[in-house]
Amino acid sequence: MNHATTRAALAALALALGSALPAYAHGDNHAHTPQHGGVVTEVGDMEYELVARPDRITLYLRAHGQLAKTDGASARLTLLSGSDKTEATLAPSGAGTLEAKGAFKVSPGTKVVALVMLPSRKVANVRFAVK
Numbered sequence: 001m002n003h004a005t006t007r008a009a010l011a012a013l014a015l016a017l018g019s020a021l022p023a024y025a026h027g028d029n030h031a032h033t034p035q036h037g038g039v040v041t042e043v044g045d046m047e048y049e050l051v052a053r054p055d056r057i058t059l060y061l062r063a064h065g066q067l068a069k070t071d072g073a074s075a076r077l078t079l080l081s082g083s084d085k086t087e088a089t090l091a092p093s094g095a096g097t098l099e100a101k102g103a104f105k106v107s108p109g110t111k112v113v114a115l116v117m118l119p120s121r122k123v124a125n126v127r128f129a130v131k
Contacts, residue, residue: 032047034049035049035060036049036051036058036060037051038050038051038052038058038060039128039129039130039131041126041127041128043124043125043126044124045063045064046061046062046063046068046116046124047061047062047063048060048061048114048116048124048126048128049062050112050114050128050130052079052104052106052110052112052128052130053104053106054103054104054105054106055101055102055103055104056099056100056101056102056104057077057088057090057099057100057104057106058090058093058097058098058099059075059077059090059097059098059099059114059116060096060097061073061096061097061098061116061118062096067095067096067097068096068118069096069118070092070094070095070096070097070098070118071092071119072092072118072119073092073098073116073117073118073119074089074090074091074092074098074116074117075089075090075098075114075115075116075117076088076089076090076114076115077089077090077100077112077113077114077115078112078113078114079104079105079106079110079111079112080110080111080112080113081105081106081107081109081110081111084105086104086105088100088102088104090114098116106130107130108130108131109129109130110129110130111127111128111129111130112127112128112129112130113125113126113127114126114127114128
């Protein structure tokens with residue numbers, strides 16, 4: 001194996017292991033209960049709830065249980081449903097929410113990767129699996 005192939009294999013292994021590890025909430029046992037009927041993922045001190053519907057995708061952001069400020073925020077989503085790949089850009093739509101309207105192929109099993117950009121924070125890479 002050459003060095004490029006070895007590096008690619010190690011990178012793929014690191015990604016697979018990183019996504020297989022459970023996310024722990026700063027030492028507490030609180031459950032990440034959806035408040036809007038979506039799927040919840042925690043990254044750092046932020047909780048992200050994705051509500052994906054065929055005509056609208058909404059991302060709710062909470063920090064320490066409170067809705068996060070979304071002024072100046074945005075998110076780029078990639079939706080993977082079978083062999084279909086769709087992208088969407090979300091913009092602020094109210095307190096603690098980012099949203100996009102359109103036609104989206106979402107069904108149970110759809111994987112969603114979100115790059116969330118909030119002012120004064122690092123870009124968050126958030127992953128979801130639609131139920």
